[in-house]
Amino acid sequence: MIVLRIYRLANWCYRHRIPLLPFVLKSFNRIIFAVVLPPSASVGRNVLFSYEGLGTVIHRRAVIGDNAIIGAGVTLGGRSGSEGVPVIGAGAIIGSGAKVIGAVRIGAYASIGANAVVLSDIPDFAVAVGVPAKVVRINRPEELPNYRAFERQ
Known part of the structure; x- marks a missing residue:
């Protein structure tokens, strides 16, 4: 995933206080891929941005956990x-067009529906939909679908 490779390089430069290059790399991502992914944001391992993050905007202090899936336009x-800023738990899935605003914690393996507006915390394994988002279900860990089954091995 090109967007994340550029982000990782920008983040490394940011952490090592290399001037200008993080801004240039962030700007490149914004112009070419239409994603705002600041080098100061914390993005975990194996995160997937659908469609290379098309239309996605991430706060400069947001935290995204490992194995999260972020849809386009989030x-x-x-x-x-x-x-406060959003903290996305490990394995969480944020549907396309969803908005997570403020000091909100999305729990591990939680699912946020497309175009939902999340203004309050969502517990682990929960499914939340609507405007404002409401929890409609709490999954059991063994019921979780494998959304990464389409990826090449």
């Missing part, structure tokens, strides 16, 4: 007057 952003 916004993980802050809230005016609040210092």
Whole structure:
């Protein structure tokens, strides 16, 4: 995934205080792939951005856990007057067009429906949909579908 490779290089440069290059790489991602993925954001291992992150906007301090799947057009952003930012748990799935706003924690292996607006915490293994998002189901760990089955091995 090209977007994440560029992000990882920008993040490495950012952490090592190399001037200008993180900004140039972030700008390249924004222009070519239409994704705002700042080098200061924390993105875990094996994260998947659908369609190379097309239309996705990530807050500069957001945290995305390992194995998360982020759909196209997702916004993980802050809230005016609040210092908190979204924290996405390991294995969480955020549907296309969803908005996660403010100091919100999405639990491990939780699923957020397409175009949902999440304004409050979502527990582990929960399924949340709607505007504002409401939990409609809590999955058992053995019921989780394998959304990565389509990837090449």
